[in-house]
Amino acid sequence: ELECSLTGTWVNDLGSNMTIETVKGNGEFTGIYNTAVSVYPVKIKKSPLLGSQHLPDQLNQPTFGFTVNWSFSDSITVFTGQCFVDNDGKEVLKTMWLLRSHADERGDDWKATRVGYNKFKRLE
Numbered sequence: 001e002l003e004c005s006l007t008g009t010w011v012n013d014l015g016s017n018m019t020i021e022t023v024k025g026n027g028e029f030t031g032i033y034n035t036a037v038s039v040y041p042v043k044i045k046k047s048p049l050l051g052s053q054h055l056p057d058q059l060n061q062p063t064f065g066f067t068v069n070w071s072f073s074d075s076i077t078v079f080t081g082q083c084f085v086d087n088d089g090k091e092v093l094k095t096m097w098l099l100r101s102h103a104d105e106r107g108d109d110w111k112a113t114r115v116g117y118n119k120f121k122r123l124e
Ligand SMILES: O=C1C=CC(=NNc2ccccc2C(=O)O)C=C1
Pocket: 012, 014, 016, 034, 035, 036, 037, 039, 070, 072, 073, 075, 077, 097, 099, 116, 118
């Protein structure tokens, strides 16, 4: 089917995986994120994700964004990036993310947002 439709299961370089449901006609999608990040001693549970992408039939190698609402900590991660098709036809999601943790007070706001990057590949 269409390359770079985000529907399906993806694994990032931390070993976390996400399953994205059908992408709607307007590019919106939902899914479930299973983190490999062990936040001891909390038992890791599935976390919901919401996002939208530009549609591959209108745009080659479309951009996207999605939000993960971590179900076991007061934090949120937003990912944004683009789907690229490499030379052997494999899709890769190059993303950057912002992780917002809950700050106990405004004075802790300065240290509450982390930034990073992640690469996702399809789980074959
Ligand atoms: O309770 C928590 C809080 C934050 C988490 N962040 N995970 C991430 C943040 C940025 C990029 C990738 C991940 C991941 O889990 O793969 C996971 C569990």
